[in-house]
Amino acid sequence: MPQPHDILFRTLADPTRRAIFERLCRDGDQTVRALTAQAGVSQPAVSKHLGVLKRAGLVRDRHEGRQTHYSAQLGALAPLIDWTSQMAGFWESRFDDLEDLLKRMDQ
Amino acid sequence: MPQPHDILFRTLADPTRRAIFERLCRDGDQTVRALTAQAGVSQPAVSKHLGVLKRAGLVRDRHEGRQTHYSAQLGALAPLIDWTSQMAGFWESRFDDLEDLLKRMDQ
DNA sequence: TACACCAATAACCGACGAGTTATGTGTGAG
DNA sequence: CTCACACATAACTCGTCGGTTATTGGTGTA
Secondary structure, rough: OOHHHHHHHHHHHHHHHHHHHHHHHHHHOEEEHHHHHHHHHOOHHHHHHHHHHHOOOEEEEEEEEEEEEEOHHHHHHHHHHHHHHHHHHHHEEEEEEEEHHHHHHOO | OOHHHHHHHHOOOOOOHHHHHHHHHHHOOEEEHHHHHHHHHHHHHHHHHHHHHHHHHOOEEEEEEEEEEEEEHHHHHHHHHHHHHHHHHHHHHHHHHHHHHHHHHOO
C-alpha cells in the first residue's frame, strides 16, 4: 500500500527522469523523439522513463499518427505539496506545544 | 554538481528513511535507540539512514552522554518547495502564453 | 578498573533499477 | 505493397544502495 507521495518521491528521485518531467513542464507537449534528443540516453531508456512517469500520473500520452506526444500533469504533484506542508504542520504544532508549555510554566 | 533538490528527492525516496524523518518532524528530538525501536530495521541501518539525512541537511545530531539525539531541520525542505512552485510556475507561464496567443488570434 | 550500553563503522550480500542492444508493432510515405 | 520511421517491449548487464552481522569507540555505572 504505497502512499501517493511515496510513488512521487521514487519517480522523481532519478535525475534523468526528473529532467524529462521538467522539460515537459517548461516546454509543454513533446514527442518521444524530441525528448530523446536532449535526454542524453537512448530512446528505449526515455520510453521507460515515460512509462514510469505515466504510471505515477505525472504525464499523459497522446497518440498522433506514428508519434506519441507526452505532456505534464501538474496536478499530480499535489501529494508532494501535501506531504511537505504536513511536515511543516507537524513542526508548527510542536512549536505551539512548546509555546503553550512555556506559557504555562510562566504562570 | 547535484542541485539541492536532487539530493532531497534521492534522500526522501526511501520509505524507511523518510519514515524516520517524518517521525522526527512529528515527535521532535529522538535518540537513535528510540528511532530504531520503530523503524523495523537494525540499529546500524538506522544510523546509516541518519547519516544520509544529515548529509542532506534534513537532520541535526546532538550528543548527550552516550546517546545521540537527532532532530529535523525543516528549513532544509525549502529547495523541494522551490522546485515544486517552479514547475507550477512553468505551467502558469505556458498557460499565459497560450492566453496571449488566443487573445492575439481573437483580434 | 571492569563492565554494560549506545551509536557508528566495516565488510559483505542480494535486490532493484537504470542503462544498453536487439527486436517487435504500428503507421505514414513512396 | 514495401519500406522507413516512431515508439514500445524484451532480454540482459552492471552499479548502486539498503539490508545484514560483526566489530570498534566512547561514555556512564558498579
